[in-house]
Structures are given as structure tokens and as C-alpha cells.
Amino acid sequence: GLATSARRKIGLIPADGIGKEVIPAAQQVIEAVLPSRFSFIHLDCGFEHFQKTGVALPPDTVKQLREECAGALFGSVSSPSHKVAGYSSPIVALRKQLDLYANVRPVASPIGGTGKPIDMVIVRENTECLYIKSERITDTPNGKVAFADRQISEHASRRIGRMAFSLAAQRLAHRRKTAKAGAAAAPPTAKVTIVHKSNVLSITDGLFRESVRASQQDDARFAEVEVEEQLVDSMVYRMFREPEVFDVAVAPNLYGDIISDGAAALVGSLGVVGSANVGDDFVIGEPVHGSAPDIAGRGIANPIASIRSAALLLARIGEPEAAARIDAAVDAVLAKNDLRVLTPDLGGKGTTAGVTDSIIKGL
Ligand code: ATP
Ligand code: MG
Secondary structure (H helix, E strand, C coil), X not given: CHHHCCCCEEEXXXXXXXXXXXHHHHXXXXXHHCCXXXXXXXXXXXXXXXXXXXXXXXXXXXXXXXHHEEEEXXXXXXXXXXXXXXXXXXXXXXXXXXXXXXXXXXXXXXXXXXXXXXXXXXXXXXXXXXXXXXXXXXXECCEEEEEECCECXXXXXXXXXXXXXXXXXXXXXXXXXXXXXXXXXXXXXXXXXXXXXXXXCCCHHHHHHHHHHHHHHHCHHHCCCEEEEEEHHHHHHHHHHCHHHCCEEEECHHHXXXXXXHHXXXXXXXXXXXXXXXXXXXXXXXXXXCCCXXXXXXXCCCCHHHHHXXXXXXXXXXXXXXXXXXXXXXXXXXXXXXXXXXXXXXXCCCCHHHHHHHHHHHC
């Protein structure tokens, strides 16, 4: 599996815009925390590559990822505002070809919007739901009517459930390890919140929630994780009112898309939120933000989202301690709130290089 992978190469896919600035920053941090543990290969992909060559995702990129890499870091792709013939999103294609069926997005802040620490992870199913893009439109005497099919399968729901429970079990183990011995505080717990709308969509969302619940039986380590359910509308409400009550939330593709962008707003800039596209045998770290054409090339993009994504990548390829060190160094830089260091998206006057250096010094 991933954790014991003999492949010690990391693929770097900066792609477009600020991806070319923030991915090298994340690479520097990996090299600083684990000197010469990994070698790196640079791989082509993206809209700019498409404009040069007519190909957005070269087959060679996929082949090298599959055959040589333990995992990869992806920057960001520009999405052209108009439809361009022959172009489709290479990250969507990558997820499909490498079967990266989960999008894992930690949303954490020592001082969340409501003043209490937020520490949740959103696990979004990434292969089905409305995103199968099966739409059609028909003319009727009363005008056009459009339909979209929504696919929810037992298989996909159960494996995303396993991903959520396994993260929760890891968090529980970590909390137990770091809990102060003899302290009077309540014993650590972990919780999975299943997000759905089965009061309305009883068949599709009903299958999702049943399958996620059933996945708790798939591993003995999952038994101690608490489970709760939240209808997606009240999930949004509660997430904004009291985000600190959530731990791991698991959702079908569309709800997951919406709540994870909403959750990013709770912790400040898009420039600090990382994610990982995860499958059973591959992982690609990816900042949540896009290619930010408005600031590309100016050396002021915030590298933290990519550095956090690098930590997520390392945690999944057998380097959880290095990942924790990176996160701690990032937290320290954020907590210090030195506006000479932080980038303009966080109200600072700093640069990509300056933030990266501060994080590396803090390792
Ligand atoms: P795309 O089509 O690639 O998504 P976009 O114009 O939607 O491009 P985003 O990358 O989604 O741009 O960013 C939205 C806003 O957030 C932009 O103003 C951008 O400058 C800012 N932003 C995004 N990422 C960062 C970052 N890492 N550092 C600083 N600002 C950022
Ligand atoms: Mg965008």
C-alpha cells in the first residue's frame, strides 16, 4: 500500500498561474523537513500547456505518476471563461484516471470566525452524484424542461465511508497519544458526521447514509468512532454557527463541494486551505484555490495552501511526523501574524519566498 511504498519520487505538476510559484515553495519545504528523502520529477499539464501543444494532460504525465511516483503535488489550472474546443480540466481527468475517489479537506484554525478553534476535515466523494454529468433537455408544450441524473452507488458510498472512519480513527489515536496523562479533561473522542438529505431524497441519499453507516463494520478500529447525521441544509447553518463541534464530515459529491468551499470561508483566505485527492493507491495534494491570474507572476501568492497540501501528501505516503512538523511550522507563522511576512491576501506586505523561508526556519 501507500504507506510502505518503495517509490520515493514525488511528481510536481505546477500547471498554470500561481501554481508555478506555490508548488516550488512546497517542494522547498518538503526538502527542508526531509532532506534528500525524495526526488522530484516535474510533469507537464494545464491550460498553458494545452495552448502550446494542444494537449492538456499528456499521457506521459499519467504514466510517470503511475509508474514512478509515491504521490504528487498539483498546482492549479486556469479555467478559460469560454468553452475551448478540445480542452477539458486535466485535474478532473487525473482524478478519474488514478481513481482518486475522495477529496479530503482539513479546515482548521486556532481562532475560527466564532473565536473558538476549528479542527474539522471534510471528506467529499469525488466520482459520482450529479457530477456524472448526465443531463438532457426536452421541449414540452410549456417550454423546455431539463433533467440531471444523480448516481449514488453502494460501492462508492461505502468506500468514502471507510475513508472518513479511518481518518476519524487516526485522529482519535493521535488525540489519545497527545492527551496529557492524568489530566482531568474528558477522554478524547472522534466523530463522523454523515451529511445527506434523505428526508427528501430517500432513495439516493438513503443509500449513501446506509452505506456509510455500514462501512463502520469494515475495520475494528472504526468501532470507537461516534457517528451522527446532519441534513445538508442544517449542516451549513451549524457549520457557520458552531464549526467547533464538527470533527470528520463525509458527504456526497455536490454537498461536499458546497460545504467545503463554505468551510474555507470560515478560516480566512483561499490561500491557506489545502486538500488531498486520495485513492487506494495514489494521492495528489492540491491547494483549494485556482490559478489566480490576477496576481500570477508577482511573487506574492500565498504558498501556505500548497505547503499544507504537501503535509497531507506526506502524511499519506508514510511520513506523518514530517507532516505534523510542517503543519506546526505553518500554524506558528500564522499565529505570529507578522504583517511584514504574510502575503497580501492575509493583509500583509510579504512575499511567497518570505512566507516559505519563515516556515522553513520554524521547522
Ligand atoms: P481560476 O479560474 O483558476 O479558479 P480565479 O480567478 O477563480 O481563477 P482563484 O484562484 O480561484 O482565481 O482565486 C480567487 C481570488 O483569490 C483571486 O482574487 C486570487 O488572487 C485570490 N487567491 C487565490 N489563491 C491565492 C493565493 N494562494 N494567494 C493569494 N491570493 C489568492
Ligand atoms: Mg476560482
